[in-house]
Amino acid sequence: MLEIKACIFDLDGVVVDTAKYHYLAWKRLASELGFEFHEKDNERLKGISRLDSLNILLEIGGVTLNEKEKEFLAVRKNQWYLEYIAKMTPDEILPGVRAFIDELKVNRVKIGLGSASKNAVLILNQLGIIHLFETIVDGTKVSNAKPDPEIFLLAARDLNVAPSQSIVFEDAEAGVEAAIRGGFKCVGIGNPAVLFKANIVVPNFIGMTMSKFLSLIN
Ligand code: BG6
Ligand code: MG
Secondary structure: OOOOOEEEEOOEOOOEOOHHHHHHHHHHHHHHHOOOOOHHHHHHHOOOOHHHHHHHHHHHHOOOOOHHHHHHHHHHHHHHHHHHHOOOOHHHEOOOHHHHHHHHHHOOOEEEEEOOOOOHHHHHHHHOOHHHOOEEEOOOOOOOOOOOOHHHHHHHHHHOOOHHHEEEEEOOHHHHHHHHHOOOEEEEEOOOOOOOOOOEEEOOOOOOOHHHHHHHHO
16 A cells, blocks of 8 residues: 655645636736737646746747846736735635645645745745645745756655655646656646646545545555
8 A cells, every 4th residue: 555655735726726827917918018828828837937938928929039038027927926916815725725734734744845936935825824834845946847856856855755655736737747757646636638647637625635545546
C-alpha cells in the first residue's frame, strides 16, 4: 500500500480560482495591444511564469517587442492582477480544499506549496491559510519554471520527504508534467483531456479524502 507523507499543492486553480483573474488581466492587456484574447487560449498560460505567459500572449497577437517593453507590460499586467486579488477573501478557497487540508493536519501529512506565482505569499495571506503550509516554494525561489520539476523537488526537500511518497495537486498541463518528471504522484484537478499525464484526474476537492485519492491512484 502506497504511503503518502506529504501533499504539495499548486496554488492558482487548485487552492483558489485566481486563473480567472490572470485571464482578465491578460485579456485587458491584449485589448490594449489591439487584439482579442480568448478563454480557450488561456489554458496555455496556466502554470507557467509571468514572462513565459506574456511571450505566448504576444505570439497569439502577432506582436513583437524588445525585452524592456515586455518587462513594462508584465508589470502593467501584474498591477491589474493585484487589484483583482486585493479583493479576495477566504470564501474564495475552492470547495473541499480546506476540509482536505484539515484531514492532512490531523493525520500529520506534511503540507507544501509549489507555485510559479510571485504573488503566492500575498494570496495565501489574503485567504488566511498561510500558516497551514510547512514550506512555500514560489516563483521567487526557482530558476527553472514548470514543466521543470525544480519547484516540487525543492518543496519535497524542505519537507524532507521523497517525491515517490508525495502527492502533487495540479490544474495545469505544465504542472502535471513537472510533477511526473520529478517522480511524484500527481492528482490533476480539472479536465482529464488536458491533464492526461497525471496518475488520476478529479474535477475538484469536494468530498475528497486521502483514502479516496489513494484508492483511485492504486
Ligand atoms: C501560475 C499561474 O500559478 O503563476 C500562471 O497558473 C501565472 O497563470 C504564474 O502566469 C505566475 O504568476 P504571477 O502571480 O507571478 O504573475
Ligand atoms: Mg495552477
